[in-house]
Structure formats: C-alpha cells, structure tokens
Amino acid sequence: MTQRQNVTPDGPAVVVHDLRRTYGLRTVIQNLDLRIDRGEFVVLLGESGCGKTTLLRALAGLDPIDGGRIDGPSRPAVVFQEHRLLPWNSLWRNVALGLEQNDNRARASAALAEVGLGDRLDDWPRNLSGGQAQRVALARALVQEPRLLLLDEPFAALDALTRVKMQSLVKELVAKHQPGVLLVTHDVDEAIVLGDRAVVMRNGAIACEFTVSAAARAHRSHADAIALRDRLLIELGVGEGQVAA
Amino acid sequence: MPNVSMDVLVARSEPVSVRRGVTARSRSQIVWGRTQLLSWLVPALLVVGWELLARLGEIPPYILPAPTKVVATGIALIQDGTLLPDIGISLLRAAAGFAIGGFIGFALGTAVGFSRLAGVLLDRTILMLRAIPFLAVLPLVIVWLGIGEGAKIFLVAFGVVFPIYMNTVLGMRQVDPKLLELGRVTGLSNWQLIRRIILPGAMPSILNGIRYALATAWLALVVAETIAASSGIGFLAMDAREFLRTDVIVLVIIIYAGIGVVADSLARQLERRLLAWHPNYATEARP
DSSP, rough: EEEEEEOTTSSEEEEEEEEEETTTEEEEEEEEEEEEEEEEEEEOOTTSSSSHHHHHHHHHTSEEEEEEEEEEESSOOOEOOSSSOTTTTOHHHHHTTOOOOOHHHHHHHHHHHHTTTHHHHHHHGGGGHHHHHHHHHHHHTTTTOSSSSEEESSSTTOOOHHHHHHHHHHHHHHHOOOOEEEEEOOHHHHHHHHHSSSEEETTTTEEEEEEEEHHHHTTSSSSHHHHHHHHHHHHTTOOOOOOOO | OHHHHHHHHHHHHHHHHHHHHHHHHHHHHHHHHHHHHHHHHHHHHHHHHHHHHHHHHHHHHHHHHHHHHHHHHHHHHHTSSSSHHHHHHHHHHHHHHHHHHHHHHHHHHHHHHHHHHHHHHHHHHHHHHSSSOOOOGHHHHHHHHHTSHHHHHHHHHHHHHHHHHHHHHHHHHHHHHHHHHHHHTTTOOOOHHHHEEEIHHHHHHHHHHHHHHHHHHHHHHHHHHSOOOOSHHHHHHHHHHTTOOOHHHHHHOOOOOOOOHHHHHHHHHHHHHTTSTTTTTTTTTTT
C-alpha cells in the first residue's frame, strides 16, 4: 500500500511506516520507520548516498514513494541547500509565495522581521549575502506555519561564522513556532547543537538513533557532547581508528 | 612592493578613495561625451558630403535628391495633409499585425513550453511552417485576401508569430528547475507556477523575441505595402516611383528607418522596466 494522508491536528508532525523508494532496479530506501512529534527537532545523519536526501524529498512530496505510507501534512515547508529565492520578486513577495490571505505583506513583513531583515522588504534578492538569502528562505518556510519543517543541508554553503549564527536563529525560531523538524546534514556537531534526536541512516534504513541530552546541546565540551560525537562518528564510519591513513 | 602598500592605503583611508572616485567618474563622463560626439562625426560628414554633391550637380536629383530637398518635401507633404494619414495607417497595420501575431506566438509558446503534450502535438507543425520564408507567402495571401488591409495584417502577423513563439518556448525551457521544484513544494497551482515562476523566468528571452519580431513586422509591412497597397507610406513610395519623385522615395525610406529605431528603443525601455531585477539590466546598481 502506498499512500500519503493528513493526520489529525494534535497528532505527531509526521509518521513514516515501512517506507520503500526505488530508482529503477536500485532500492534506495526500504523498511524505514520514523516518527517526528510537533516541536521535536530530529537530525538525520548519514554518508553521501545513504538515502537521506531521498527520504527528505519523499516527505516533501517531491518524489513518489514505492511502498509503505507517510502520515503527515500534504505540504510541509522545505529549506534547501540553495536559497532558491525568485530573483524577480522583492523579498516580501518571495516570502509571501504561496500565501493566500489578503494580509500577505504584513505576514511576510513579520516573518522577515523574525530573521532580522524587517527593513529589507522591498529589496531584491541579488543584494543579499548568502547568509541573508538563506534567512529569507527560512522566513518563507516559517510564514506558512508548517506542521513539518524539512531542512536539506541549509547551512552547508555558508561560511563557518554565518553558519553558527544561522544555527542559533533556526533553534530560536523552531522553539517559537514548534513545527516538527527534520534536518539533513553531514555535520555531527550541528546535529548535537540542534537536535533533540540524532538519527543515523545507512543503506536506506535507520541504523540507530540517539537522544541528545540538554547538557550536550548547551555545551559542546560537555562530556555528553564529546561521547555522543565519538559515537556518531563511529556510526558514520569515520571514528578514530576506522579510517585508514 | 610600493604599489601594493599604496592600494592598501587608498582602500583604508576613506576621503582619498572618495575623492579618487569622483575625479575618476567625471573624467570617465568627459571621455564618454567625447566618444559620443566622435561617433556622430562620420554620419554627419556623409550627410554634408551628400548635400554638397547634390547641390553641385554631381548627383542628378532623379538619382538622389539633396537631404534638404527631402526635408522640404516632407514638410510640404505634411502641409498638404497626405503624409501623416499614410504614416498613421502604416503604423496601425503594423500594430494590428504585431498584436495578433504576438498573441498567437505567445499563447502557442506558453502551451508548448509548459506542457510536454502540447509540445508533441504542436511543435513539429509550427517548425514546418517556420521553414517558409514568410515573404514567400505574399502571392498566396494576395490571392486569398486581395490587396486590402487583411493581406498586410496577415503578413505582418505571420512574420511575428515565429520569433515570439521560439523565444517564449526557449525561455520557458531555460527556467531553473530548482525554482520550479520550489514552486511545487510551496503548493502553487499550475497557473500560479506559470505566472509567478515560469513567465518571469522566461521574460528575458521573450523580450528578446519581441525585439526581433519588431524588425520582422516592419520588414513584412514594407514588402506588403510596396507590392499590394493603395494607402500607407509604402504606397506613397511606389506612387512616387511612377513620377521619378526620388525625394519622396528617400523620405519614405527615412521614415521607415526612423519608426524602426523608435520601436526598438521602446522595446528596450520595456526591457529595462520588466527586467529591473536582472543584474544585466539593472540601472541602479551601475557604478
């Protein structure tokens, strides 16, 4: 059975049952189960090609699924690795894309203010830095008040300092809006700083998952954080002693 | 290395760099003005030479009249009330043909650019029709529609359809697929997808098509009016040929050229307005 359906308003953000996805003869995802509650921040880690982006695209409704089922919103919000702003629209029109109410400008303005760009409503995307553009993309996702927010390596193209600032902004806004979040990343430290739960994917299925303790999230030098980092690196196959010199 | 340290100094001390910027700009403006002036030198000399040769009788008036004579003829024709109505009717034909051909080309282009099925159904037929040099259908058009307004408007429209069609399809196919994907994720309907993402993305190419189509429309009009018309400036020129009025003929040629230039500059202004977001057309961001 292959189906997607909406869940009740109070239920979890998304529940995936026994998902399967194939490209031709190659099976990219199989027997995958995942549940994300509202307000929960789940970080998905895995080597390149393990199927994590495929899972995100399936959740986003961008790709069909070949088996199992996804109980979740028909239209989750997505922030991609690239900002994907429309170059021919001002910032507020970019944020308001897909809004259907009359007070679009006011809502877009509030969303832009949340990401610190409330004074740039009528500016063009080409006048933004990479980090600013990604903040607009975040505002565009959050203005929809999504039940599920999908983040596909949204910090990967940013410089290290901007990335740290973006991470704390995302953390703050997710705490405020309380969507269920799935963040796909390669970055183990990012997973510990942001995640309530870190999930490792391998060969198209969930290999293991760890709850991130509040102490680990708050202090990167805390013993919990160090232990979790080592454990995640081992699961990803790049722990100490695993990589041949 | 002294040069490097100089640059660092200039970059750091603001007043110096500002002053440098101002003088550099005014200098470049002067250079720009001079270049402009210089670029008009050869055309001006040609006109003066033409005038002199005509006045000295080196060029007989029935071959090529003096420029001043052409201007005088123009004024006379305006005064006796024949020139302006003829220009008006020519412009009307061009506008009507352009509107009809432009609409058809744009509608077909949008359908084929958006829908694979429409592409499979229509594209081959349109490309086959496009292989016809549009001026070659003129005799057939005269048989069908006589030498009335219909024939001229048909020919102009026929010439306009293809450049608009081709560039609309091309532009729509070049829209960034990542933006289309974003549109789908955001839940846009097909109509919203076309209006918010596909058409704006295709706009540079569409406007390019419009500029090209303006030139074809004009060419079509000249040919149609020259061969089959009883009014309009092309007719004026053919009528003048009967009486060896080369001054009128030259006047008409100049009017054709002038209107073509005006139409192109209008299209360019449209480009600047519609593509204000585009870095290549931005005026505000120019240094």
